[in-house]
Amino acid sequence: MKQLDYSLFVEQIRRWRYALLALLVLALPGCTDNDAFIERIKEDGKLVVVTRNAPTTYYEGRDGATGFEYDLVSAFAGQLGVEVELVVRDNPGEILAMIAAGEADIAAAGLTRTRQRQERVLFSHSYQDVTQQVVCRRGGAQPSQVEDLLGLSIEVPADTSYVEQLNKLQQDYPELSWQVHPEHNTEYLLEKVWQRELDCTIGDSNIVAVNQRYMPELSVRFDISEPQQLAWALPPQAQGLQQALNNWLEMVRDNGQLQALVNKYYGFIDVFDYVNTRVFQRKVKTVLPKYQALFEEAAKKHEIDWALLAAQAYQESHWDRRARSPTGVRGIMMLTLPTAREVGIKSRLDAKQSIFGGARYLADLRSRLPEEITEPDRTWIALAAYNVGMGHVYDARNLARELGSNPDLWHDFREVLPLLSQKKYYKDLRYGYARGSEPVRYVQRIRNYHDMLLQTLKDE
Numbered sequence: 001m002k003q004l005d006y007s008l009f010v011e012q013i014r015r016w017r018y019a020l021l022a023l024l025v026l027a028l029p030g031c032t033d034n035d036a037f038i039e040r041i042k043e044d045g046k047l048v049v050v051t052r053n054a055p056t057t058y059y060e061g062r063d064g065a066t067g068f069e070y071d072l073v074s075a076f077a078g079q080l081g082v083e084v085e086l087v088v089r090d091n092p093g094e095i096l097a098m099i100a101a102g103e104a105d106i107a108a109a110g111l112t113r114t115r116q117r118q119e120r121v122l123f124s125h126s127y128q129d130v131t132q133q134v135v136c137r138r139g140g141a142q143p144s145q146v147e148d149l150l151g152l153s154i155e156v157p158a159d160t161s162y163v164e165q166l167n168k169l170q171q172d173y174p175e176l177s178w179q180v181h182p183e184h185n186t187e188y189l190l191e192k193v194w195q196r197e198l199d200c201t202i203g204d205s206n207i208v209a210v211n212q213r214y215m216p217e218l219s220v221r222f223d224i225s226e227p228q229q230l231a232w233a234l235p236p237q238a239q240g241l242q243q244a245l246n247n248w249l250e251m252v253r254d255n256g257q258l259q260a261l262v263n264k265y266y267g268f269i270d271v272f273d274y275v276n277t278r279v280f281q282r283k284v285k286t287v288l289p290k291y292q293a294l295f296e297e298a299a300k301k302h303e304i305d306w307a308l309l310a311a312q313a314y315q316e317s318h319w320d321r322r323a324r325s326p327t328g329v330r331g332i333m334m335l336t337l338p339t340a341r342e343v344g345i346k347s348r349l350d351a352k353q354s355i356f357g358g359a360r361y362l363a364d365l366r367s368r369l370p371e372e373i374t375e376p377d378r379t380w381i382a383l384a385a386y387n388v389g390m391g392h393v394y395d396a397r398n399l400a401r402e403l404g405s406n407p408d409l410w411h412d413f414r415e416v417l418p419l420l421s422q423k424k425y426y427k428d429l430r431y432g433y434a435r436g437s438e439p440v441r442y443v444q445r446i447r448n449y450h451d452m453l454l455q456t457l458k459d460e
Contacts (some may be wrong), residue, residue: 035240038080041105047077050087050095050104053426053433054187055210056265057110058086060391060431063338068206068265069108072127073232075257076248088432090185090423093159096121099233105241107233110204112161114228122238124245126229127258130204132165134221135190141199143221146173152199154178155192157185162202165225183423187211191421191437194218204230209266264326280314280449284456287319291332291351298356302363304379307457309359311449312383315442316358321351333358362386369393373408380410383446384417384439391431392420392439399425414440 041047051058051069058070070086077084087104089095092111099107100120112130113123134143143149146169156162158180170176181189189201190208194215202224203211212218234242252258288310295313299306310319316334317323324330328337331354340348343364345357366382368390373381385393396417397407405412419425420436 037105037235037238038240038244041082041241042080044082046083046085047073047080047106048085048087048104049073049077050089050098050107050109052090052095052109052185053088054110054185054207055435056207057108058088059433061389063336063389068261069110071261071264072258073106073108075252076245079248080244090427091159091182092157096159096233099235102235102237105234105238106245109233110207110230111233112204112228113231114161114164116164117233120236122234122236122242123231124234124242125249126231127249127253128206128230128262129227130206130230131223131227132162132202132225133205133208134200134224135193135203135208135218136200136221137193137196138217138219140193140196141221143200145222146176146224149173149200150175150177154200154202155181155184155189155198156202157189158182160186161228166202169224185423187435188421188423190218191215204228206230206266264328266326280452281456283314283319284453291319291321291355294352294355298359301356302359304359304363305450307453308379308446308450309355309362311446311453312362312386313355313358314449315446321354322349324349330354331358333361335361365390370408377408377410377413380443380447381413383443384413387439387442388417388434388436389431392434392436395426395429395431395434396420396436399429410443414443 051073053059054067056068058065058067060066065086070084074084087098089098089109092109095107095109095111096117098104107121111117113126117123134149136142141152143152150173154177156166156178159182163180166176166178184192186201186203186207189198190203190211192198193201194217200221205220205223208218208220232245234245249258291313292306292310295310296306298304299309313319313332317332319332321332323332323334325334329335331348332351333354335343335345335348335354335357337348339361340346340357343357343360345353347353348357362382365385366378369378369381369385381393396413396419399419400407400413400416403416405416407413407416417434417436417440420429420434423433426433
């Protein structure tokens with residue numbers, strides 16, 4: 001008798017376990033009233049999900065809807081064989097109220113599972129651990145413990161777990177004070193700190209990590225809580241759905257699908273921000289010559305300034321043809337897979353294909369803008385669309401008109417884009433929330449690299 005390969009045996013057992021868990025997810029509906037909840041979802045063919053419009057939950061990216069919570073809940077809906085129907089709310093209190101009233105099936109909104117909240121709604125098993133962090137700006141306030149927060153200007157969003165934690169701390173530190181805002185979310189307050197309009201705020205570690213990628217001056221001073229669990233909230237009567245969800249979460253945790261999603265959105269290292277002038281000038285001499293002919297050829301084909309295309313590529317990847325990020329963009333021009341397919345390239349890591357694909361994509365975006373936009377504004381706005389997506393550019397143009405600004409001038413347009421991150425503006429826009437400050441900085445950095453490159457070539 002041949003000896004059984006132990007590793008293959010273990011792998012087979014794992015596969016049987018996953019199959020059994022999948023069957024449990026689908027087989028839960030039965031004869032009890034609790035199971036009627038999930039039966040109704042299947043009959044309707046949709047899972048109603050309330051979420052936040054934010055980079056850690058759900059937002060419209062370059063290629064459509066994306067976000068950690070969105071991807072995760074879409075996978076669960078796919079397991080049930082139904083579609084996702086999203087309902088977007090910004091305030092955690094409003095989100096939990098909808099769930100408590102049974103107006104949505106699941107709240108996938110980056111909610112911390114707290115004792116107070118568990119008195120109102122059901123929660124799934126945890127899918128991610130986070131820690132509440134005190135965030136200030138480098139060069140600003142430097143608290144290292146709770147006592148150091150006394151006297152600082154601190155703001156937090158209303159109805160959040162941050163408020164619960166601060167209330168607990170205030171029992172030991174009666175002089176601790178803060179402002180609560182019903183309209184401002186964590187992302188907006190982090191930006192206020194970054195803009196030096198606020199000393200500090202509180203944020204969950206996952207939200208802070210994402211925002212530091214775009215605002216690297218944000219500095220975590222210390223943790224203000226023990227690790228806490230993020231979980232999905234469900235109506236009090238949804239025990240059947242809760243069990244199905246818990247079985248599914250166990251399955252995706254065991255098979256690595258959950259960890260892969262965490263790595264996609266949070267496993268990045270901030271390597272594309274704040275490159276000093278010496279490094280850029282050195283790479284102009286040592287790296288650019290390898291690709292200059294390709295930039296010139298692609299730019300000529302699509303009627304783009306080759307030096308500007310090269311500057312954009314440097315902003316995207318530092319001219320690294322193997323560059324890749326956990327969010328799925330790759331190559332010198334950091335193209336997403338759907339964009340690569342759209343412009344007809346097979347390998348994003350092939351330098352020529354990436355450069356020609358990026359040039360074509362930028363040219364396509366520029367051609368989609370209204371004829372009344374003239375150069376150089378046309379190119380600056382097209383670059384912004386390359387970064388944030390054309391849908392958000394259209395939203396910003398409409399908003400500019402409403403505010404009396406000229407949507408055809410980059411000077412006016414760049415003042416409007418940051419407003420896309422403020423609820424009072426984005427709540428009525430078709431594509432919703434966007435980190436509007438990022439495309440402004442993106443275009444400015446490209447223009448800076450472009451000017452530096454032209455000067456360096458001139459000197460040579």
